[in-house]
Amino acid sequence: MAKHIGKQSMRFEKNISIVSTASTVGTKEGEGPLREYFDVILQDNLLGQESWEKAESKIASDNLKLAINKANLSPQQIDYVVTGDLLNQCCGSTFGVRGLKIPFFGVFGACSTMGEAMSLCAILIDGGGAKNTVAGASSHFCSAEKQFRFPMDLGTQRTPTATWTVTGDGAAVITEGNDHPYITGITTGKIVDMGITDANNMGAAMAPAAADAIYQNLQDFNRKPDYYDYIVTGDLGYVGKELLLKLLKEKGYDISKNHMDCGIEIFDRDRQDTHSGGSGCACSAVTFAGMLYYKLRRRIINRILFVPTGALMSPTSVQQGESIAGIAHCVVIENQEVCQ
Amino acid sequence: MGKEMTKEQYSKMVEKASPNSPIVKNCIKAFIVGGIICTIGQIITNIAKFYGASIEEAGTYTSVILVVAASILTGLGLYSKLGKFAGAGSIVPITGFSNSVTSPAIEFKKEGMILGLGAKIFIVAGPVILYGVLTSVIVGIVYYILG
Structure with a gap:
């Protein structure tokens, strides 16, 4: 259990x-x-x-x-x-x-x-x-x-x-079963709301939640960021990535070397005119199901912290002046099996 | 680990990290495209007057032609491309109003002619119509009293 x-x-x-x-x-x-x-x-x-x-x-x-x-x-x-x-x-x-x-x-x-x-x-x-x-x-x-x-x-x-x-x-x-990769742990995110109200800046709304979840994962499992080949956030985009790295640095963790954001990976922003990056449920889902799983299966990478990020809002709540609440869930995925 | 960051501190951090819209570039593009649309309108008016229309009639022809043209361009998926380039340049003229009515009509048609298209056709233009009429009434009353 x-x-x-x-x-x-x-x-x-x-x-x-x-x-x-x-x-x-x-x-x-x-x-x-x-x-x-x-x-x-x-x-x-x-x-x-x-x-x-x-x-x-x-x-x-x-x-x-x-x-x-x-x-x-x-x-x-x-x-x-x-x-x-x-x-x-x-x-x-x-x-x-x-x-x-x-x-x-x-x-x-x-x-x-x-x-x-x-x-x-x-x-x-x-x-x-x-x-x-x-x-x-x-x-x-x-x-x-x-x-x-x-x-x-x-x-x-x-x-x-x-x-x-x-x-x-x-x-x-x-x-x-006994086929890599494995989900070896999770860190369930809290709702973190830093008062962002701009629905066109969701990276900023979600970055504090991502920082909180990643920080908690490292604390709870007593790991350093370099334990993971990649710490992969969902859809923070360019703006959110910058904020995440800063927020974690203030909490004493430097993840700039192994951080990856699916929203940045999935599009070429210069060629595809996607501004801050990709977003949506499918952003992290297809990046994991596509590239990350491919690399894990072939052992090109062996340990990732997969952190899909969400902006919990509705058009109604935004119109009523509510801020955008962020959340992020960490899933630890490793090629090393848990039990023999 | 330091103290928890306040919302104000974070807001400053976000402002620093978020790039601003290129306002000067956008203004120039809006000026050019908006100017072209208005020039086309003037040409239509002049042609109508040349063929004997009164100034009021010529204005009506111009509005109708521009609105229909923008509506067709919206249906062809071209007006959204123009809007992406021109911003306010294609939103402010009457063609932008046409686009703001036609685009919800296309989008919400799938929810039916009554509750979809019918109910949502003015989802973007509605505020303009409401407050436009309201302002006209107020101005009308003021004009009546002063005039």
């Missing part, structure tokens, strides 16, 4: 194996620096569907099936699917999972969803409540713009601090 350690972490005692991942991305992501790591690059972001929302569900559905298929399992063998997205009532996931007939936990952690889903899958397995699980998260640029900002065809300018919602779905099949 998992051991609760330190203030807000868990260390697992079973081999919780990530046996497969799948990543599906939109056309813009398919033109980005990580394109060779993705399983599916869509030619049409509407996928022949009637709406952006339906397209997102279709992406989620197809990608979940692909991940299960790559693990040589059938949907009937999956005990739980834990997924989430950005749309109201998580409808992207609901209709993506609808046809799979698998017990479903829908989760909302904004762009930190992949971290939350992977944490819950690991807890389910370690507690003996499940053998095979799937964690996933999706987002779609157009459905997110429609819900959070403006209609697609409205002629507006984006600010330099704005981020670009990633279109896609990332999924990981997590089971009890």
